[in-house]
Amino acid sequence: MQYLVVLSRTIDRANWLVGQGLRWIALVLVVLGVVNVVGRYLGAQLGMQLSSNSLLEAQIQAFNVMFLLGGAYLLLENGHIRVDVLHSKFSAHTKAWIDFLGSVLLLIPFCLLMLGYSFDYVLRAWQRLEVSPNPGGLPLYPIKTVLLIGFTLLLLQGVSQAIKAAAVIRQGRQ
Template sequence: MRALLKLADAIDWLNEQVGRLMYVFAMIMILIGVYNATVRYLGSFIGRNLSSNAYLEAQWYLFGAMFMLGAAYTLKHNAHVRVDIMYGRLSAKGQAWIELLGTVLFLLPFSIMVLYLSLPWVEFSWKLHEVSPNPGGLARYPIKTVIPIAFALSCSWSSYF
């Protein structure tokens, strides 16, 4: 039992650290967006292209990583979006049952399925060293790697029950 509690604490710590890293990702994403918009207007003013597809793709990659990697942190802090039709009217026990059933019947099976199905896809992308088809685009295999990592973190969130 003590080993399981240590494992749960380690998972808790990991998801907390990943969640904090997402704050940094958000700031970097905003700075890249501001830079890209600024140089695009400046470039049109001086007649030179100062922007790059790499900046746009970096923004999208950071957004995707934030969304996927931040999911377990959001679930841990009970801050995820919820359609609250009946949930708010239920007792604490009723809410706990909905959380438990939703996790066991939907979150875990879906996360395990995506984790299982994404691994060959990510492996293939790494073998090819897949790159964006856009001129100046970024490598795609690192961002594809985020998918199984994110769903593994979501599966590990279930240890909080």
Template structure:
């Protein structure tokens, strides 16, 4: 089980690094959004033509990247939306069972479906080098590629989640809520 727990920790570290990059992408997205808002009004009054479809689409593309690629990071931190009617009152083993079954029955099949459904569109977009229909717009094929990449990242993080839940059920690991910082971050004996 120690190999699998090390694998789960490696996946967690990768998701954490991805999330840190997305923090910076979020800042860039906000700055571009602020630029778009300011120059739209400046253009009205000065006619300088500082605004462009490139900046507007870039803002939307960055938003899409943050949303899509941030899903695995969100899953790692258990920060996704959860209907917590009974879950909060369950023991760590009960929570592990819910997470294990939910991951196997819902998360992984949904990700597989999304990969299967999105792949033809991504391949077609690359085949024709799809561009935005707006004048001066950006290419669409790179951003469409983020869809399957995001679902692969979610699957990988889901595997790490499965490993941790099995470890909890086998009694070889503490759940993260009860583990100390050294167990969560890989410094202790789990």
């Protein structure tokens, strides 16, 4: 069990680092939003186009990165949605069982299913070097790859959560 706890801590640390990196993506997202708004309104006042599809798509892609990679960090930090009214009344042992079963029966199979469906989708995007159809649009294959990375991180965090829950369950039996 000790090996699994070390594995869990390693996964937690990796997802924590990703979460910290996402703070910078959030800053980029805000800067892109400001540049787009200022460019649109200032450009209208000056009679020129100061915003572009590339900037708009970069803003959308920054949000996508935050959303897709942030799920594992959110799970690590216990920020996901749950029925806290019920959950708060349970003992630590019962909570551990709920977390273990939720991870093993729902989260992990869902992530595996999404990885299975996403793989061909991402592979086709890379084979075509897919680019946005909008004028001045950005490449789409890198952002589609984030699907695989995000679900892999979420899968790993689900494994980590199951390990931590199993450790609590095991302690309760001793």
